[in-house]
Amino acid sequence: MHIPDGYLSTPVWVATDVVAAPTVFWLARRAQSKFDHHRVPLMGVMGAFVFAAQMLNFPAGNGTSSHLVGGALLGCLMGPAAASIVMTAILATQALLFQDGGLLALGANVFNMAIAGVFAGYLPFALLKGSRTGLFLAGFCSLMTAALLALSELLVSGVAMPPAMITVSLAWFAVSALIEGALTMAVATALERIQPGCLRRPQSGSRAWVVVAAAATLLASFGWLLASAKPDGLQSLALRAGLTGRVSSLLSSPLGEYQASFIANPALSRTVAGMAGLVVIYVLCTAVSRAWAATRREGA
Amino acid sequence: MSLIVEVRDLHYVFEDGTEALRGVDFTLRAGATVALLGPNGSGKTTFALHLNGLLRPSRGTVTIDDMEVTDQHLRAIRRKVGLVFQDSDNQLFMPTALEDVAFAPLAAGLTPDEAAAKAIEALRLVGMEQKSGKAPWHLSSGEKKRVAIAGILASDPKLLVLDEPTTFLDPPGQRSLAALLSTLPQAKILITHDMPFARALATEAVFFQSGRIVARGPVDEIVERFEW
Amino acid sequence: MRHARLELWSRGTSFAHRRHPAAKITAALIVLVSIATLRPVHWRVALAYFVFLTAMTASARLPILRVHLAATAVLPFALVFAVLSLAAGTPERGLAIIARAWLSALTTVLLMATTTQPDLLAGLESLHAPRFLLQVMQFLYRYLLVLVEEAGAMRDAAASRAGTVGVLEFRRAAGAAGVLFGRAWTRANAIHQAMAARGFTGQIPRFRVFRFHPADLAFLVAVAGPVVALRFIAG
Numbered sequence: 188m189h190i191p192d193g194y195l196s197t198p199v200w201v202a203t204d205v206v207a208a209p210t211v212f213w214l215a216r217r218a219q220s221k222f223d224h225h226r227v228p229l230m231g232v233m234g235a236f237v238f239a240a241q242m243l244n245f246p247a248g249n250g251t252s253s254h255l256v257g258g259a260l261l262g263c264l265m266g267p268a269a270a271s272i273v274m275t276a277i278l279a280t281q282a283l284l285f286q287d288g289g290l291l292a293l294g295a296n297v298f299n300m301a302i303a304g305v306f307a308g309y310l311p312f313a314l315l316k317g318s319r320t321g322l323f324l325a326g327f328c329s330l331m332t333a334a335l336l337a338l339s340e341l342l343v344s345g346v347a348m349p350p351a352m353i354t355v356s357l358a359w360f361a362v363s364a365l366i367e368g369a370l371t372m373a374v375a376t377a378l379e380r381i382q383p384g385c386l387r388r389p390q391s392g393s394r395a396w397v398v399v400a401a402a403a404t405l406l407a408s409f410g411w412l413l414a415s416a417k418p419d420g421l422q423s424l425a426l427r428a429g430l431t432g433r434v435s436s437l438l439s440s441p442l443g444e445y446q447a448s449f450i451a452n453p454a455l456s457r458t459v460a461g462m463a464g465l466v467v468i469y470v471l472c473t474a475v476s477r478a479w480a481a482t483r484r485e486g487a
Numbered sequence: 488m489s490l491i492v493e494v495r496d497l498h499y500v501f502e503d504g505t506e507a508l509r510g511v512d513f514t515l516r517a518g519a520t521v522a523l524l525g526p527n528g529s530g531k532t533t534f535a536l537h538l539n540g541l542l543r544p545s546r547g548t549v550t551i552d553d554m555e556v557t558d559q560h561l562r563a564i565r566r567k568v569g570l571v572f573q574d575s576d577n578q579l580f581m582p583t584a585l586e587d588v589a590f591a592p593l594a595a596g597l598t599p600d601e602a603a604a605k606a607i608e609a610l611r612l613v614g615m616e617q618k619s620g621k622a623p624w625h626l627s628s629g630e631k632k633r634v635a636i637a638g639i640l641a642s643d644p645k646l647l648v649l650d651e652p653t654t655f656l657d658p659p660g661q662r663s664l665a666a667l668l669s670t671l672p673q674a675k676i677l678i679t680h681d682m683p684f685a686r687a688l689a690t691e692a693v694f695f696q697s698g699r700i701v702a703r704g705p706v707d708e709i710v711e712r713f714e715w
Numbered sequence: 716m717r718h719a720r721l722e723l724w725s726r727g728t729s730f731a732h733r734r735h736p737a738a739k740i741t742a743a744l745i746v747l748v749s750i751a752t753l754r755p756v757h758w759r760v761a762l763a764y765f766v767f768l769t770a771m772t773a774s775a776r777l778p779i780l781r782v783h784l785a786a787t788a789v790l791p792f793a794l795v796f797a798v799l800s801l802a803a804g805t806p807e808r809g810l811a812i813i814a815r816a817w818l819s820a821l822t823t824v825l826l827m828a829t830t831t832q833p834d835l836l837a838g839l840e841s842l843h844a845p846r847f848l849l850q851v852m853q854f855l856y857r858y859l860l861v862l863v864e865e866a867g868a869m870r871d872a873a874a875s876r877a878g879t880v881g882v883l884e885f886r887r888a889a890g891a892a893g894v895l896f897g898r899a900w901t902r903a904n905a906i907h908q909a910m911a912a913r914g915f916t917g918q919i920p921r922f923r924v925f926r927f928h929p930a931d932l933a934f935l936v937a938v939a940g941p942v943v944a945l946r947f948i949a950g
């Protein structure tokens with residue numbers, strides 16, 4: 188599920204980076220000011236724990252074994268915002284040290300697993316008030332959302348996938364999600380026995396935005412899947428919305444490998460788009476953190 | 488004859504209701520060394536955590552160098568009391584030995600250059616200046632222990648509290664640690680199950696049992712009395 | 716473990732090793748973008764990049780073959796998609812994915828093989844990445860091996876008693892994960908205590924401050940310049 192570099196088309200990785208980076212910035216800022224400092228070592232060690240827990244193989248049917256992704260579990264233990272940060276730290280470490288997932292694709296992976304995956308997992312947990320079913324659904328939804336998003340990003344990027352392959356992938360995701368659900372439930376239940384009260388059931392105050400965020404996440408993932416099944420649908424939608432042809436082809440043309448050049452010099456446009464994307468992300472992040480710092484100062 | 492540590496009627500109850508300390512009275516003169524002996528679970532570590540304000544008495548008082556352990560004195564007290572934990576891994580959390588040793592001076596507000604100078608001096612004291620650039624996870628257990636001690640020395644404490652300093656050390660490592668500690672002028676509290684080590688450094692010992700100090704005297708006398 | 720090898724390489728002293736981490740990160744990103752926009756018709760550029768990255772490896776005095784091997788970790792996954800593309804009648808797309816994935820991985824490996832992990836975090840910080848996230852990454856990296864060793868020891872202990880190696884029974888494995896979590900939690904608290912004992916009040920002091928030298932700019936231009944130029948010439 189860790190998308191490496193080289194698969195996603197420029198619009199897709201730029202778009203996901205543009206969404207993921209400021210979100211992580213905002214969450215990190217929030218975390219920094221809201222949590223007591225006790226949490227820095229705790230969050231780092233929890234990240235290391237997820238890494239290490241992946242060493243304990245769990246049986247999954249005949250001969251194969253599976254391991255925990257951990258986003259849902261972390262969400263139930265530390266709350267979704269902290270869990271997003273920890274998952275981001277894990278994904279960045281995996282990308283850098285293990286070449287597990289790409290650097291430009293880090294935004295996509297963070298969006299899928301650390302943001303959408305964590306919040307989608309937190310929704311059933313919060314709604315079902317931390318019951319065992321809630322824990323199971325947390326793991327299930329978390330993995331399913333992340334996997335669907337990854338699949339649709341690949342499809343939108345124009346990676347060749349015959350329908351049979353998509354069906355097989357979906358079946359495989361469903362199995363993995365069932366396992367993740369069972370693992371999340373089993374590990375969390377074992378934890379509750381060792382350390383009662385370690386699950387963070389949501390307080391009433393934070394519920395509203397958590398629910399909104401999680402619902403949006405779920406909608407987004409299914410929307411994406413629909414869009415990717417019918418890429419031309421997306422294009423016609425963009426046209427109807429009055430977007431210029433250039434933008435619509437940027438949006439929907441996969442790698443544009445066979446399309447006629449839509450700008451005089453496609454290489455120029457593409458590379459510039461990529462570089463510009465990075466700059467936009469950088470500026471956006473700086474702006475977000477400045478704005479946040481400013482509101483903090485006013486509030487204080 | 489000034490007292491560096493003065494503990495009166497110290498009680499401590501953990502959140503889960505465990506009464507770990509039930510009325511401890513203890514004093515230590517500046518520059519003296521004492522060994523804390525006693526069975527597992529008798530409250531030695533819990534006691535040590537009070538000396539630094541990491542735990543607060545449920546009842547009773549802890550006074551360090553004429554300052555009572557309260558919120559307002561916390562910074563000063565943590566600079567006076569250097570606590571060396573049993574598991575060095577928990578203590579060495581920075582990316583390199585030098586940065587780890589410089590942590591306390593930096594936290595105390597020194598400039599990076601001053602802190603680095605202090606850190607190098609402390610590493611030299613424990614014979615680790617050659618390894619200052621190494622990551623803690625590349626050090627052997629004995630080297631980790633030395634760096635952990637350097638991290639404490641860097642803030643010029645008046646009292647060293649060492650919790651099981653010889654675990655994981657090979658016999659030569661234990662001897663060299665004892666030699667190192669005997670050259671340090673600070674008052675020391677050694678929590679240990681290692682009798683040769685206690686004998687080599689401490690003249691006096693106190694014996695903990697079920698959250699109380701039940702005896703105090705010369706190390707050999709305590710060992711004989713409790714068949715330790 | 717593979718990051719042990721990267722860590723060993725990253726302690727080199729070549730010109731590239733000594734550059735400001737922010738310069739290396741920026742250069743790597745520019746190279747990655749150039750690679751990401753390659754299309755099948757650009758196979759000559761891809762080849763040129765391959766030669767260029769190999770030359771960089773040599774100039775950083777890194778073992779060329781091993782660095783390339785480290786980057787091949789991404790290939791199995793890429794091969795699947797290459798086969799799919801072949802089946803879909805567009806083999807050149809599949810080849811493009813393989814080339815991009817491999818070159819990108821090679822770039823990442825080179826970045827990590829010339830930059831130690833603390834330096835990398837310092838570089839990211841000087842590029843204004845959120846400190847909080849970087850500190851979490853610092854602790855994650857610090858305790859990664861410690862916890863992985865604990866997990867391994869637990870697995871061995873379980874295997875030595877149960878007489879089987881490999882996959883544990885599901886419930887017991889979950890229990891083991893629970894115990895591992897408990898230990899991690901206790902350890903996190905102990906670390907925090909050790910930090911507090913040494914005067915930690917919420918800010919991890921910043922110690923590594925790098926200055927940006929002309930050589931760093933020269934490095935950035937020397938790496939990014941040819942790569943971007945090649946990309947544009949190819950059209």
Ligand SMILES: Nc1ncnc2c1ncn2[C@@H]1O[C@H](COP(=O)(O)OP(=O)(O)OP(=O)(O)O)[C@@H](O)[C@H]1O
Binds near residue numbers: 527528534
């Ligand atoms: N965090 C905690 N919560 C609850 N009880 C605790 C906690 N830490 C320690 N205890 C209990 O407090 C008592 C004293 O523990 P302490 O660690 O001080 O013993 P000790 O004398 O250091 O033992 P050892 O020689 O084994 O290190 C023990 O009964 C222990 O179970």
Ligand SMILES: [Mg+2]
Binds near residue numbers: 531532533650
């Ligand atoms: Mg103890």
